[in-house]
Amino acid sequence: MRAGLTALLLWAGLAQAQEFTTLKGHGGPIMDIAVSARGQVASASFDNSVGLWQGRVPRWLEGHAAAVTVLAWGPGGMLASGGDDFAVRVWDVGEVGHEVPPDQVRGKLNQVRDDVGREVGRHLGKVAALAFAPSGRWLASGSWDGSIRLWPLEGGAARDLAAPGAAVNALAFDGEDRLLAATAAGEVLVFDLTGDGPPVRLVRHGFGVNTLALGDGWIAYGAVDGGTRVVDREGREIADFTLDRRPILAMDWHRGTQRLAVGDGQGYIMLVDTQDWRIARDFRATRNGPVWALGFGPEGAMIYAGGIDDVAYGWPVESLDRYAPGITGERSFLRAxxxxxxxxxxxxxxxxxxxxxxxxxxxxxxxxxxxxxxxxxxxxxxxxxxxxxxxxxxxxxxxxxxxxxxxxxxxxxxxxxxxxxxxxxxxxxxxxxxxxxxxxxxxxxx
Ligand code: HEC
CATH class of the missing domain: 1.10.760.10 (Cytochrome c-like domain)
Structure with missing residues (x-):
C-alpha cells in the first residue's frame, strides 16, 4: 500500500512536470535559475528575493538589499546567492522531497523564513558568479569588481585568488582543486587551488565571456559577440555552435540527458546533444527580450527560463516545439x-x-x-x-x-x-x- 502510494505520488509529480509551467509571484525580472540535484527549482529576481518553488508554490528567501543576480546549489540543500548589494548569502534550506503532496507543504512553504539565510561576506561590486566545490568545502564567488574569493563553509578566513584582471562573469569547479573563471576581458582562466599562483589562460576569446557549462572533459562557454564554443581541458576546440545571435547569456548542462541548453539575447534557447555535438532543438522562448536564466528540471525533462518578465517559465523538453514563446518581454509598456x-x-x-x-x-x-x-x-x-x-x-x-x-x-x-x-x-x-x-x-x- 505504502509503496503503491509513493509510486502514485511520484507518477503524479512526473505527470505534472511534463506540462508547460509558469512560476508566478516575483515582482521583477528573473535574473537566474538554479535547480538542485534533487530537482528543487530556485529563482533569483530583481525584486531582491529568491523564490524556492514546490510545484508552482513559492517560498521567499529575503535578505538581499538589491537585485539577486546569481544562484548556486551546493551539497545537502545548501543554496548560495549573490546580488547587486555586493553580498554573498548562504541559505540552508534543506530540500523538499518530490514525494510530498503539494497540499501538505503549501502552508509551510508560504511562510517567509528569513531566519535561514546568512551573509558570508561582500565584494566591492556586483556578485555575478558563484560555484560550490564538489565537497562543499568552499564556496567561490566572483564579482564585477574583478575579484574572486573562496569562502570556507566550515569557518575560517576567506581566501582571495590572484586577480583575474577583469570583471568575473562565471565560475565553475572542475574537480576539487581546479576553478574556471570567465571574464569580461574575454578569457577563460584556470586556477589551481593547491597553490597561490596566477591563473593559466585556457581560452582567449576576445569578447567578454558571460557564461560557462562544464561537462565530462569539456567546457562550453558563451560570449558577448554570440560565440558559443566547446573546448577540452587543454583549451582545444571540440565544437563551435556560434549562430547569428548575441549575446549568449546563460547555459546549463544536464548529465543524464546529455543536453546543453544555451540562452541568448534574442530570446532563443538552443539545446545541444553533447554526445554527438549536434543541435537537438532550437526554440524561441521569448517574443521579445533576452533569456537571462536557464536551468534543467529533474530528470532533464523540463527546461526553466526567465528574463524580463516577472514570471519564470518551464517547458517540457521533448515537446518544446509545440509551444508559442512564453516570455512576452512586454512588461514595461502596457501601451506603445x-x-x-x-x-x-x-x-x-x-x-x-x-x-x-x-x-x-x-x-x-x-x-x-x-x-x-x-x-x-x-x-x-x-x-x-x-x-x-x-x-x-x-x-x-x-x-x-x-x-x-x-x-x-x-x-x-x-x-x-x-x-x-x-x-x-x-x-x-x-x-x-x-x-x-x-x-x-x-x-x-x-
Ligand atoms: C531599481 C529599483 C528602483 C527604481 C528604478 C526606482 N526606485 Fe524608488 N525606491 C526603490 C527602493 C528599493 C526604495 C526604498 C528605499 C529605501 O528603503 O532606502 C525606493 C523608495 C522610493 C520612494 C520613497 C517611498 C517611501 O515610501 O518612502 C519614492 C518616493 C520613490 N522610490 C520614487 C521613485 C520614482 C518616482 C522612481 C522613478 C523615477 C523610482 N523611485 C525608481 C527602488 C527603486
Whole structure:
C-alpha cells in the first residue's frame, strides 16, 4: 500500500512536470535559475528575493538589499546567492522531497523564513558568479569588481585568488582543486587551488565571456559577440555552435540527458546533444527580450527560463516545439510608448520596474507608490526600508519628489537602497510628478 502510494505520488509529480509551467509571484525580472540535484527549482529576481518553488508554490528567501543576480546549489540543500548589494548569502534550506503532496507543504512553504539565510561576506561590486566545490568545502564567488574569493563553509578566513584582471562573469569547479573563471576581458582562466599562483589562460576569446557549462572533459562557454564554443581541458576546440545571435547569456548542462541548453539575447534557447555535438532543438522562448536564466528540471525533462518578465517559465523538453514563446518581454509598456504622455513614459521607463502603483503589498524591489503624496517617508507597512527612510522626517510631495530626482537619491536620501539616478530635465520631473499625482491616488481621494 505504502509503496503503491509513493509510486502514485511520484507518477503524479512526473505527470505534472511534463506540462508547460509558469512560476508566478516575483515582482521583477528573473535574473537566474538554479535547480538542485534533487530537482528543487530556485529563482533569483530583481525584486531582491529568491523564490524556492514546490510545484508552482513559492517560498521567499529575503535578505538581499538589491537585485539577486546569481544562484548556486551546493551539497545537502545548501543554496548560495549573490546580488547587486555586493553580498554573498548562504541559505540552508534543506530540500523538499518530490514525494510530498503539494497540499501538505503549501502552508509551510508560504511562510517567509528569513531566519535561514546568512551573509558570508561582500565584494566591492556586483556578485555575478558563484560555484560550490564538489565537497562543499568552499564556496567561490566572483564579482564585477574583478575579484574572486573562496569562502570556507566550515569557518575560517576567506581566501582571495590572484586577480583575474577583469570583471568575473562565471565560475565553475572542475574537480576539487581546479576553478574556471570567465571574464569580461574575454578569457577563460584556470586556477589551481593547491597553490597561490596566477591563473593559466585556457581560452582567449576576445569578447567578454558571460557564461560557462562544464561537462565530462569539456567546457562550453558563451560570449558577448554570440560565440558559443566547446573546448577540452587543454583549451582545444571540440565544437563551435556560434549562430547569428548575441549575446549568449546563460547555459546549463544536464548529465543524464546529455543536453546543453544555451540562452541568448534574442530570446532563443538552443539545446545541444553533447554526445554527438549536434543541435537537438532550437526554440524561441521569448517574443521579445533576452533569456537571462536557464536551468534543467529533474530528470532533464523540463527546461526553466526567465528574463524580463516577472514570471519564470518551464517547458517540457521533448515537446518544446509545440509551444508559442512564453516570455512576452512586454512588461514595461502596457501601451506603445508613443501613445503615452511624457510623465507616464518617464514612470514606465525609470520607476515601474521597482514600484507598483496599486494599493497593498507588492513583490517589487521598492515600496508601492500608491498614496505617496502626503505620505511620510518610510511608512508602507511591512516594507523593509533602509535606515535613512525608516523614521525619516520627509513627507512626499511634488516638491520633495522633485528634489529627490533633481539631486538623486544618493544625495537626497544618502544610504538609501534606491539606486542613484537623476532626472536632469525639470520638465521631465514635472511631467512625472503630474502623472504620479493621478496614478497614485487612493480610491477615496478620487
Ligand atoms: C531599481 C529599483 C528602483 C527604481 C528604478 C526606482 N526606485 Fe524608488 N525606491 C526603490 C527602493 C528599493 C526604495 C526604498 C528605499 C529605501 O528603503 O532606502 C525606493 C523608495 C522610493 C520612494 C520613497 C517611498 C517611501 O515610501 O518612502 C519614492 C518616493 C520613490 N522610490 C520614487 C521613485 C520614482 C518616482 C522612481 C522613478 C523615477 C523610482 N523611485 C525608481 C527602488 C527603486
Amino acid at each position: 510608448a508613443n501613445e503615452m504622455g511624457n510623465g507616464e513614459r518617464q514612470f514606465m521607463r525609470k520607476c515601474s520596474i521597482c514600484h507598483s502603483l496599486d494599493p497593498g503589498p507588492s513583490r517589487k524591489a521598492g515600496p508601492t507608490l500608491h498614496g505617496v503624496f502626503g505620505r511620510r517617508a518610510g511608512t508602507v507597512p511591512g516594507y523593509p526600508y533602509s535606515g535613512i527612510l525608516d523614521g525619516s522626517e520627509i513627507t512626499w510631495s511634488a516638491a520633495t519628489i522633485d528634489a529627490l530626482f533633481d539631486a538623486g537619491p544618493d544625495h537626497y536620501i544618502p544610504g538609501s537602497k534606491m539606486p542613484m539616478q537623476v532626472i536632469a530635465a525639470a520638465a521631465d520631473r514635472a511631467d512625472l510628478i503630474a502623472f504620479l499625482k493621478t496614478a497614485t491616488k487612493g480610491e477615496a481621494d478620487q
